Amino acid sequence: MAAFEIEVDGGTLFGIEQGNGLPVVFLHAGVCDHRMWTHQFDALDENIHAIAYDRRGFGKTVSENVEFSELDDLSAVLDHFDIRSAVFVGCSMGGGLAIDFAIAYPERVAGMVLVGTALTGAPDFELPEELNPVLQAEEVARELGDVDMINKVQAHEWLDGPGQQSGRVGGAARELFIDMNGVALRKPKLEHEIVPPSALEHLSKITQPALLVYGDYDFPDIIENHRILEDELVNAVSMVIEGTAHLPNLERPDLFNPFLSQFLASY
Structure with a gap:
């Protein structure tokens, strides 16, 4: 490689x-x-x-x-x-x-x-109402400008699935997601x-x-x-x-x- x-x-x-x-x-x-x-x-x-x-x-x-x-x-x-x-x-x-x-x-x-x-x-x-809590959590994190919180919420949304338990996917996959998305969130x-x-x-x-x-x-x-x-x-x-x-x-x-x-x- x-x-x-x-x-x-x-x-x-x-x-x-x-x-x-x-x-x-x-x-x-x-x-x-x-x-x-x-x-x-x-x-x-x-x-x-x-x-x-x-x-x-x-x-x-x-x-x-x-x-x-x-x-x-x-x-x-x-x-x-x-x-x-x-x-x-x-x-x-x-x-x-x-x-x-x-x-x-x-x-x-x-x-x-x-x-x-x-x-x-x-x-x-139109997304179902049961997804509102996780969507609202990202909105709050963005309003606060808290990059780490945004990253955690997006890991829930995109890695675990928005209707699933937060933290469903753990280990190396979660660590890699947090690192990759964290880099992107901090770029200009x-x-x-x-x-x-x-x-x-x-x-x-x-x-x-x-x-x-x-x-x-x-x-x-x-x-x-x-x-x-x-x-x-x-x-x-x-x-x-x-x-x-x-x-x-x-x-x-x-x-x-x-x-x-x-x-x-x-x-």
């Missing part, structure tokens, strides 16, 4: 890579960084060229508060490695980025694994991201194979995104990893990794 840095307008992207062969780019969630994919890197065959990088505002990537596009940054990563087309494995915001990239640059996307994915332009979804805010247009009207144009994976403890609106994708993507297979929340690959790599390996073996 080797670290790399890529100069982009107003910043430097940091990432790691390993192996040779099929290019697979891992795109992290908005409460994590490239380290959320450690268990997947450890399990991958050497014939996979695995790449994971920290997007602006996360991990070891640095950026000035300039106008930027996630699509341009992802293109820069592919260009850096002279990759014409890759498989993308994206979680949450990383999954949303993969979808947006497939719409903007279909020729550069060979396939996608979308985990608890965001969806640009997703319709409003970037206020000039160019957000892609809604993906909803273009989903049916995505013909590449897609594996949809989510945990049944995730937020209901995330699960609804997956239902939309199941209906709209013409070449998608959906899997539920029961008893997991927003980060099933981190929480239960023993269940997630076989799905990933099987999908990649088809290339």
Whole structure:
């Protein structure tokens, strides 16, 4: 495994890579960084060229508060490695980025694994009232400006699941989440991201194979995104990893990794 840095307008992207062969780019969630994919890197065959990088505002990537596009940054990563087309494995915001990239640059996307994915332009979804206490706890923490409290609440929301007991997931997974999200929460805010247009009207144009994976403890609106994708993507297979929340690959790599390996073996 080797670290790399890529100069982009107003910043430097940091990432790691390993192996040779099929290019697979891992795109992290908005409460994590490239380290959320450690268990997947450890399990991958050497014939996979695995790449994971920290997007602006996360991990070891640095950026000035300039106008930027996630699509341009992802293109820069592919260009850096002279990759014409890759498989993308994206979680949450990383999954949303993969979808947006497939719409903007279909020729550069060979396939996608979308985990608890965001969806640009997703319709409003009213969350059930029983989730109000945890949502209100985050609101209070933000009003107080207490980064540690925000981090703890978000660990409850995204790692444990918003309707589950706080602390359900412990050990190394929780320690890593708190560290990754803590880094992101303390970084300066970037206020000039160019957000892609809604993906909803273009989903049916995505013909590449897609594996949809989510945990049944995730937020209901995330699960609804997956239902939309199941209906709209013409070449998608959906899997539920029961008893997991927003980060099933981190929480239960023993269940997630076989799905990933099987999908990649088809290339």
